Amino acid sequence: MFKILLIEDDQTLFHAIKERLEQWSYEAFGINDFNRVMQEFTEIKPDLVLIDIQLPKYDGFHWCRMIRGHSNVPIIFLSSRDHPTDMVMSMQLGADDFVQKPFHFDVLIAKIQAILRRVYNYSLEQSILKTWCDATIDFEKNTVTSTVGEIELTKNEMFILKILLEQKNKIVSRDHLINELWNDKRFVSDNTLTVNVNRLRKKLDELHLGSNIETKVGQGYMAIEEDIK
Incomplete structure (x- = not known):
């Protein structure tokens, strides 16, 4: 319960x-x-x-x-x-x-x-650790660690990052993120997603990774992996 x-x-x-x-x-x-x-x-x-x-x-x-x-x-x-x-x-x-x-x-x-x-x-459905741009993401501890340091994310921030990394180097629409995060976009202000993404970027900036979350105007967001193969 x-x-x-x-x-x-x-x-x-x-x-x-x-x-x-x-x-x-x-x-x-x-x-x-x-x-x-x-x-x-x-x-x-x-x-x-x-x-x-x-x-x-x-x-x-x-x-x-x-x-x-x-x-x-x-x-x-x-x-x-x-x-x-x-x-x-x-x-x-x-x-x-x-x-x-x-x-x-x-x-x-x-x-x-x-x-x-x-x-x-x-978190039960995901691997505990994932590597992105030489940083280690711990889904269990909600942390991102690199040679620069370590940051702790909220559940929302980690979930946004998780969704973006599942579609790495591809655009994830705002509607998809809202539906995944809040289940029903009718109940959510579009600004709520913007604030959450901006907060995630600000934290990632501490590891010099903020710019790896790109905004695609009118489309959505993309998590960029350096050295795309």
Whole structure:
């Protein structure tokens, strides 16, 4: 049974989401003390986290930063705020998705199922290690290592890289990436994919590999392997 932590101070909404999650056989937890969010996160060890932006004491962005400092657990933001910068900020901080309130529960469940299926199933189907441009990619540890150093990727970033490498030196369409990542593109902003790819590139830049992920305008993205044969 997957454990889902809901960092939400609206008790009416929390109980409504908790009830729906339990109907789908998920184990749902809330925060008892918003001064001890990280302690409760550590104790619960959730498989996925839902975070509201507006919270007591510190906002959801703060807790996302804190969680990302310790874990790559999937994170979905829930917010009534509709400014584009909120979505961009959440993705830059390492969130996997953003759901605007009010939302239909079926949409939220679909997003949760897609992320859990991707994060906890795909690694079992892949070889643990892969070599790309003299760098070693560890799908189990979510790391990319080269002679320059090592970077750690989020689940979304690793999954994007995995899909691109499966079609190395070929264009992978944006629609294909969105469908693979989020299951149903009707529920996803096109900007969400752009932010995730840009974040992946920024991390790969630390290993001088960012330029090996090319944007093909109007088509999609391509992972370039040096010395094409």
